[in-house]
Amino acid sequence: MSMLDPIILFFLLGLISGLLRAELRLPAAIYEFVSILLLLAIGLKGGVELAKQPLTNLLPDMLAVIVMGVALALLAFPVLRLLGRFSRADAAAIAAHYGSVSVGTYAVAVAYLGSRQIAFEEHMPLLLVLLEVPAILVGIVLARGISRQTRWGDVAHEVFLGKSIVLLVGGLLIGWAAGPEGLIGIKPLFFDLFKGMLALFLLEMGLITATQVGSLRQYGLFIVVFGVAMPLLSSVIGTGLALALGLSIGGTAMLATLAASASYIAVPAVMRISVPEANPTLSLTASLGVTFPFNVIFGIPLYYAMAEWAHATWGGLTP
Template identity: 25%
Template sequence: MDFLSDFLTLFLAKLQSPTLGFLIGGMVVAALNSQLQIPDAIYKFIVFMLLLKVGLSGGIAIRNANLAEMLLPAVFAVATGILIVFIGRYTLGNLPKVKTVDAIATAGLFGAVSGSTLAAGITVLETEDIFFEPWAAALYPFMDIPALVTAIVLASIYTSKQKSLSQQEPFGKQESLSKQSVAAGGYPTTRQEYRSQQRITAGGYPRKQNDRVKIWPIVKESLQGSALSALLLGLALGILTRPESVYESFFNPLFRGLLSILMLIMGMEATARIGELRKVGQWYALYALVGPLLHGFIAFGFGMIAHHATGFSPGGVVLLAVIAASSSDISGPPTLRAGIPSANPSAYIGSSTAVGTPVALALGIPLFIGLAQVLMGS
């Protein structure tokens, strides 16, 4: 009952938070057919500012940390972020009527990290006098950035394959192929049917076995994209320079206001595509309910290995699990919108803010603290 009460309390509080409030406001404005428009140039500037700020804060935290002590937990953070994306790609992405690009974007958002959830976890640990390494909070970019990059690369590979298959279909056979029985989501019902479609080329000849999508050009293009470039630039500047003065006087004060405008834009766009989410909303709700706890348990297991191998503190293990259970509300949405423009923001933002974040806050944090106390005696 206490978990349920805390969940409902935090869920209602989340509805009143500025971030979610502006998101809902944008959805309402769009639903009322308002003529309000935010110029695209302003949107791009806001995204640049937010991602540069996130990168700077992460770089500063890493520069001030003990890199030797961080090594194994950082490797586990990277592995967790990537693993979460693959789990979502092959679970949520295979559910009926769920579009693969939407599933990948949702998994990317859940693999990325929420700064507010991390702050909440730190606050609870400090309140209960549970020790954690001062650099533990700096683990978030190690999970956040790889998850976002992995999601963008997977989406690029998938869309490239889809385009390749459509271009290789013989003229006059597209109509007959479209009439074949396919599973929900547009996939062939049998493995043989799928393979037979893959082998067709524009001239009607079997497709070559080594005709695969090259991954490195996609990775390179992803890293050169505006969103990830801003994030990585901020990270590099935070590590290699000392931007604390400009960070505290310029970037930090503007952060919440810019984020609010961004969420307003996201809300307007989400409403424009809400019809697509209604068809599969139950699957996203289920994923957002189970995913945060599953992701947190995976990271907790990695943290236990680091605890026994290097003495990683129980509080650090908890924070690693908390950031894995969180879903990004800052760097994730704009990065995914820029990197996977074909994905529906209603899917990944709605499942994260409406279900995922309250689950991580109300259930995840106390659950992982309790596990740490039982298993490691923190």
């Protein structure tokens, strides 16, 4: 996305203000409201489009992204253990973050493609929801193995009844049930104001990101390198999978972005319960302090350019 795009400038305003310790912070209630609105808006948009096609047609894409989420976590884990020399618990927790997905990054990608009138497949919000779960389960198994001591009931509650999943799935179901005509009355709030709400969200995310920068001095160069290299590698995997699934250029860019993003909401909540010995600062420094700003400022335009190049080079080879 262009550095002149206002939503990116809002993120940079928050980041710089946080680094300079300016007296700036969104009230907690406002940030909560903006988060809820964004999650519901993403779900509603996806639900409206899902109503236009049978769910069975989407099964190949759904199964493929579940496998991708598992594979990305399994790929990150040995790198973190062998090269980063992290403990088993810390490596598993960080790997789970990178196999999962960032709703905030997805929202920025939606705005990026929308501002350029680039279409993408309507079921992307469904794939977003599916990518939240598998890496979390893989991370727990990598940290603990299959153990009776794992509180699977608590894990299931955090995974499936966490705020992001409930709002995304709820929005999908409401959009699917109501259809475009039924949503006309709420369109101004959830659709027309989407980019403005995203700007406020990114302002707060910039402020939060600034709080993680200090940890980079403590944990060194490896987290910075991993936080950039892992999303680049994951985006290549996402691009290849999108080509195999026959997605459009916009859909390829979106799947690459989903693969490249790292969770900073759902996964930390679950890891706190299931792997309490893991250091959450490591995971959040990598995912929120490095990967999120990299993706928002540089990654998304790069992934779109990669999608264009891949379709021009290999697009004719896919069914």
